Amino acid sequence: MHHEFRFHPLRKNLKIINLRFADDLVIFCKANRGSVQIIKQVFEDFCYSTGMKANLSKSQVFFSGISAQDKRQLQLLLELEEGSFPLKYLVVPLRPTKWKAADCGEILKKLKLKLHTWSSRHLSYAGRVQLITSLLVVWGLEKAISHQQEALWVKWVHAVYLKGQNFWQYQLKADASWYWRKICQLREMFSQEEIEKAGSNGRFKVRQLYTGLFQLTPVNYKQFVWNRVSVPKHRFITWLAVNSKLLTRDHLQRVMQLDSSLCPVCDQELESHSHLLFGCYFSQQVVQKIHSWFGCSWPLIYSDWCRWIGGMSKGVRASKVAVVFSATVYFVWHNRNICVVHNYSLSIMTVVELIKNAIKCRLSAFFSDDVVKL
Template sequence: MDSFSELLKSKAAVGDFDFHRGCREIGVVNISFADDLSILCRANEKSLKTVKRMLAMFGDCSGLKPNLAKSTCYFAGIVDKEEVRLSNIVGIPISALPVRYLGIPLTTKQISGHDCRVLVDRVRNRIEGWGCKHLSFAGWVTLINSMLFGVCNYWCQTTIIPIQTIKAIEKLMKQYLWKGAIVGKFIPKVSWKQATLRKMEGGLGIKDLKTWNMACMAKHIWDICSRKEALWVKWINTIRLKGVSFWGVKERSIDSWVWRKLLMLRDTIKPHEEYKGER
């Protein structure tokens, strides 16, 4: 979609297209993943008419035409009546956040336990589908470490999971660990804190989801500080930090909850930071 991106940028240069807020500095007009395309622009008539015209032009040249019936428009900061008018210009129906993409809820607000209910259900369905009541205790531990943790790992690396969701998942894991099923009462042999210790420390090697989620978020901080070659890292350093160190930037009331959570991790991560190399 590089050619499509260049078409929109050329229209922006002559005033026929307005960048979305925070996108002009790094020249972002679209984000592509597999066969999905997200187009970012200012919510005004000239920009949307240009997008519609460029999509038609790109389709005529490449044969790749969007399915408008399966596409959606997302607006912010404008009244409902204006949303309808602009949606009619491009012929794409209006939708609203939160929306689920690649299994993860996308929202401008803090992800709630309700948004993550699908993750809890997925863990429960995985356990209920196992015909393994005759496995040994070591087999149950192996399934938790491999299968159940694998279900949660993608979410842990992508977003900050609410604590109530983590507790719900850990309850299912506890039931399965000590009973081999998720129905009926169970009596834990040791505390869950002890079970999540490494084997060399006397535990079962089951990862603590809250700690693992925090570690995955810390990996994002590493990417920001090391300026990894990624679009969102470039956006953070250019738009959010603006030359200020991640360790010194101040939290603002208008910051998103995810960004505030990352800033809150600084006190935990800072003592473990060490710089190696030439000053």
């Protein structure tokens, strides 16, 4: 580092001179002529060597703690307009002080728009999993704070907040930032032992923390339903179907008022898992044609169906059956949703062909070419 360059006072200990974002660069230095001159010279050398030219109209300089006269001199040296706080990045205000309630207005507005639809207000299982995962990653920050000493954010936490203290014994100060306050409050929800158990070699694992919170009961259908050969979205819908967790109308009418509780495909009986997958004439015809085409079959009574899944053995044959089975369940459910949203149903043969094509593509990716000739 050049002897005339001086770090910004808040970044002196960590020797941070810049922060890089997706398409922006923030450079910090002490507000004196020597430091500013060095930064300007380095920037000009970079532009000259790369052939790139800085767009000064999109760049700004920010000052703090200096006189108006010094500010004017440095501004003339840099040939940049003075910016004003709060500086915004991706609609989020970046202040030198704590956030204000008004700063979160744009974020809250976007969140409300996302939560406005019925489907967003009632998160799917996939949505809940994503939400839980995101929160658990935050709970794992203690592992990062303790072990990942080379990360810039961790260095900042140690330099500004912890200052040699243990995270679990640290006393939260009144002037702590919002994000740090929230992280520290998570200590009330989890013990140090629980966090430590949720990882190894300094690496936090969401799965270990989550599974450690519950007494899990093994299920015998795991291997068949979550078979890696099956299409991921087919596996997920099959898992919901096996556990009777699809949003069929018999479930929905318990929490909301419906215009009709009848099956949207046949419009004859109350829609339930048993009816949709086995009792509906449409589903019966689709399943029978798939049975005949592939040369395998499964029970057509819901309780027997679930037991059959749990009794499936491992191996290549079981994997192929799992692909056929999950694709059939998925496209029966897919057609049901078309009926709900668009008020019409695909033909039986159209659904059968969709299932066949999905099966052929998936099996050909994992097995020999003769599978495609099914």
